[in-house]
Amino acid sequence: MRFEANEDQTTFLSVLDQMMASDAALWRHSPDWRRYDLAPELDGMLEENGFYEAIAEETLGAIAAVALIDRAARLPVTLEVAASSMLHAAHAPDLPRPVAVIDGPLDRATRFLPVAKSVIHIADGGVRAALLPEGAVTPTESIFAYPMGVLSGAALDWQALPVSPEAARDQWRIAIAAEITGALQGALDAVRAHVVDRRQFGRPLGSFQSMQHRLAEDVAAIEGGYWLVMRAAEDFDPVAVAAALGYVQDAATAIVYDFHQFMGAMGITLEHPLHRWSYRLRLLKSALGGASGNLGLLAERRWGAA
């Protein structure tokens, strides 16, 4: 039992942290007040330096990939990291990225489709991937803090990927769970800064016990989730995978509520980045069956059928 990163993972994380602190990762509202702000410069740096390929490196592995997904999700800027460093790196490394992932019907609004160069489709019959030619996607307006779009119906040249739907879904579960812990942590850091600075009734908001205790409970839930995700990334044990995603999706609802409450009116403006995290979380917590589906899956995997 060792919670410390190994030497290579430590180096990976330390270089990553430097990149994540660069100007390219900073909050700025988008010129047209969209709810997301893509960071092509940072994305390019990560890609050029091989960060998205961590899962294929023996001494880095899925643990480093998941740590990357978590750290990227903490940022106020939007990066397509989860699909690239998990499914793409493991099963379709030659496809151009960014990558969108569709789990289930093809006609649903899906994040990253408008900017994706390829798409991975997980269906019960198999996992496949295709390039996205010009015109293959129709962008859609959305409340979620991602570029959202739907496939326009143009014929795609699908290629089967050498992975079972079950294995791909479990990898995707862990990628999404890491995005959730990252988004929660990013939002927590921002909310914490706000309640320390903002004074009302002659004292910082964060000095009120009503906020302190809820934020402390949120910390316990976020960190518990983070370590469930790390544990599951070690070997994708099916019970651990379902527990990790079910737990973080379940916890996210109350935590997002807390964060918006504590940020007050500031948090409902687009001048503060809270919406970047909360409107990612509102989509992520519905993924792959949502909390109900994944906690039900955990029950099935732990105890079997009725």
Add this chain to the structure above:
Amino acid sequence: MEFGWTDRERAFRARVRDFLHRELPADFDRIARHGPGSREQTEFSLDFCPKLAEAGLLVPHWPAEWGGHDGTVWEHFILGEEMWAAGEPRGAQYMNVNWIGPTIMRYGSEEQRQRYIPPMAAGKAIWCQGFSEPNAGSDLAALRTRAERDGDHYVINGSKIWTSYAGLADTCFLLARTSGKPGDRSGIAILLVPMDTPGIDVRPIPSLIGHGDIHEVFFTDVRVPVTARLGEEGAAWSIITYSLANERVGIPRYELSARALDGMVRELKARGEFGGDHVRQRAGRAAAACEAARMLVYRAVDTRARGQKLGTEANIARIAVIKADAAVSDFGLDFLPDTYSGEDHPLNLAHHERAIVAGIAAGAAEIQLEIVARRHLELPRGA
């Protein structure tokens, strides 16, 4: 990062499990039904712990000089996890093993070590912890019980409350004030007080958490020699801060919770009542809470095992452990309410009684939240 066990740790756990399998009677859940302080479980511990000692599994983490095997932090932890999951057959003696013995080894006089440690290492000593008072619970430094110096004796007057195991204990690890006013941490001393000393009156408090678990203890002109003092006058606060630092992570409660939850699901399946999405999702939620607690506890233990100073990892873990206990208890109460009447389901009853005290004993949940808010989040104090 690596979340598996070493061969040595696996072998150690297997040894503990084999021992439990061999020595625990089939109806141990009934014996453990009323908690570690009950007469049944205490009597059992006085038979069980000497055997555990003989097998080298009572104090494996203690130094060889005192009957141990210089075992690792993880072996100590695995032992506690397995024992708690089994219903804590060591009864109250888990306290000796975890911190009272090591504290006496470190701070005690040679006479105190020779007198108290061998019976603990042999599994024959029952201790109680005289900390809380009517006006000093979470705010322990507010304690008022006084120990006045009278020649080469102390005369103790005052009272303790919610004292676990006092009814059957041989000795009390007592905090008493030798100087200063309530709230003054520097005026407190530790006294090791035999419970048969004249002037000690123990009264059980009827409670929700098992037979004979909590008590009031009254001290009226109780005379103990100065040699009963552990460490210097005024040193109590730093001694217990050191001694309990390793205990802050608390009991590995999630392990009994997970076992109780598995039992509840077995029962629901046997009744044909584990088919609905709602019951399955709630069971999954309780299981996930146990696993999150487990990971946070392991993180705190790993910090210690690597010789690093614990920050707020243990407090964060405690919050998760409390929530996991509550999730399992609520699951049982919601889906198997009938098992909480009668005596056919002793594990559910025992788990419930342990769960409702999880957020109160050994540092209330709100104290943990307070520490996380201040030291982890570094939130400001009020005006």
